[in-house]
Structure formats: C-alpha cells, structure tokens
Amino acid sequence: MSVQFKQVETRRLYQQIADQIRELIERGGFDIGDRLPPERELAQQLGVSRPSLREALIALDVEGTVEIRSGSGVYVNSPPERSTRATAALGESPTELMQARAALEGTVVALACARVTPAALAQLRACVDGMRQEIGRRRTPLEFDRQFHLTIAEMSGNSVMQRLVVELFDDRHSPISTKLRSRYENMRTWNAALKEHEAILHAIEARDPLAAQAAMRSHLKASEHRWVGG
Structure with a gap:
C-alpha cells in the first residue's frame, strides 16, 4: 500500500519573523494596548532587516494580533496564547x-527595445497619458500601470516572460501586498511612479536597451522602497 505524505509548506521569512514577534509579546508580558518597542530596536532584537520586520508586522496586523498606528507605533491588539497557530501565508514577500520583478522586467524591457513598433509606442504613450489623467483626478491609475508593464512584456516577444510579468504584477492583490498598498500608496507615490514610467518610455522610444533596463530597474527599486522601505 502506498503512503501519501502531506506536502510541507515552505514558510516565508515574514511568517518566521511574525512568529518570533508573537513569542516576544508572550515572553515580554505585553498586554492589550501595550506598545511594542520602536521598529529599529525591534529589528535589532530579532536580528532582521527593517523591511522584513515591516512585512511581519503587517502580517500580524492583518490577522489582528497587533495594530499599526501611523506616527504612533505598533500596539498589541490580542495577546497570543501558547497554543496560537503559526502565522498564515498571506502572499509572497513584497520585498x-x-x-524578482526588477530582475525579470529589466531583461524584458531590453528585449522590447529591439521590437519597437509605432503601434506599441502609441499604446505605451496612451498608458502614460491615462496614468497622468487618473492622478489628476486623484484616482488610483492601477489599470494603466498594469497595462504599461504588460505592453512592454508583449513587445519582448517571449510568451513565458509575458506570463511571469502578469503573475508577478497581479500578486500585488495578495492580502499582505494589499495591506501595504492601503498604508503607503497615495497621489505622491503615484506621481513619482508616473515620472519613472515616462523615463522608461523615453528610453524605449530611443531604442536604447541599456537606458531602458536601467530606468525599469530604478523604477521597481523605487517602488520597493516606497512600499516597504529601506
């Protein structure tokens, strides 16, 4: 008789750090309403980077263990019990x-520069114009942002890369990424993203793969910083 084993879940770093924070709350005797140590101090205690710590705190905020109050700190919302389950997976680490997007889309945009067509350029310009108009109306230009990146992926001529770009972009709808967006995305960050898209477009118009690659990676690195911080 064959034995079927349950697949072991690969635990993401933010889950492991969130479990450590839960244990710290328990050992430290924190009660409901107590504020946790400042972020820098907490990162040092746990021996982790601040972006990874922020992801873990967001995960705990999503599940209700802590409450993150902008400009005030992180407060215990529900003190954990010894039998508390491990932190659930809430999507890929935003960092x-x-x-991953910077590595992939840096290559994709370089390939796209060799396959520029008037129709593709017109579509990219329409995406940038759409972003500008939505921002001017103080509305989130997410769909134009998505279409900009997908159009470049289509221009690359590589269907596998195109599929991966779609999958990675759409992972921003995971619970942990959605929570981060709700906290840190605003018209200021979207205006910065718009300028970065314009730089990518100008490099593609010039058929300059090195400039386009640099502009794309700079954009996604800046997006990472705006999302999670350095």
Missing part, C-alpha cells in the same frame, strides 16, 4: 516580489 522579494519587487526584486
């Missing part, structure tokens, strides 16, 4: 997600 790792943006790093």
Whole structure:
C-alpha cells in the first residue's frame, strides 16, 4: 500500500519573523494596548532587516494580533496564547516580489527595445497619458500601470516572460501586498511612479536597451522602497 505524505509548506521569512514577534509579546508580558518597542530596536532584537520586520508586522496586523498606528507605533491588539497557530501565508514577500520583478522586467524591457513598433509606442504613450489623467483626478491609475508593464512584456516577444510579468504584477492583490498598498500608496507615490514610467518610455522610444533596463530597474527599486522601505 502506498503512503501519501502531506506536502510541507515552505514558510516565508515574514511568517518566521511574525512568529518570533508573537513569542516576544508572550515572553515580554505585553498586554492589550501595550506598545511594542520602536521598529529599529525591534529589528535589532530579532536580528532582521527593517523591511522584513515591516512585512511581519503587517502580517500580524492583518490577522489582528497587533495594530499599526501611523506616527504612533505598533500596539498589541490580542495577546497570543501558547497554543496560537503559526502565522498564515498571506502572499509572497513584497520585498522579494519587487526584486524578482526588477530582475525579470529589466531583461524584458531590453528585449522590447529591439521590437519597437509605432503601434506599441502609441499604446505605451496612451498608458502614460491615462496614468497622468487618473492622478489628476486623484484616482488610483492601477489599470494603466498594469497595462504599461504588460505592453512592454508583449513587445519582448517571449510568451513565458509575458506570463511571469502578469503573475508577478497581479500578486500585488495578495492580502499582505494589499495591506501595504492601503498604508503607503497615495497621489505622491503615484506621481513619482508616473515620472519613472515616462523615463522608461523615453528610453524605449530611443531604442536604447541599456537606458531602458536601467530606468525599469530604478523604477521597481523605487517602488520597493516606497512600499516597504529601506
């Protein structure tokens, strides 16, 4: 008789750090309403980077263990019990997600520069114009942002890369990424993203793969910083 084993879940770094914070709350005797140590101090205690710590705190905020109050700190919302389950997976790490996008889309945009057509350029310009108009109306230009990146992926001529660009972009709808967006995205960050898209477009118009690659990676690195911080 064959034995079927349950697949072991690969735990993301933010889940592991969130479990450590939960243990710290328990050992430290924190009660409901107590504020946790400042971010810098907490990162040092746990021996982790501040972006990874922020992801873990967001995960705990999503599940209700802590409450993050802008400009005030992180407060215990529900003190954990010893039998508390491990932190659930809430999607890919936003930091790792943006790093993966930078690596992939840097290559994609370089390929796209060799396959520029008037129709593709017109579509990219329409995406940038659409972003500008939506921002002017103080509305989130997410769909134009998505279409800009997908159009470049289509221009590359590589269907596998195109599929991966779609999958990575759409992972921004995961619970952890959605929570980060709700906290840190605003018209100021979208205006910065618009200028970065314009730089990418200008490099593609010039058929300059090195400039386009640099502009794309700079954009996604800046997006990572705006999302999670350095």
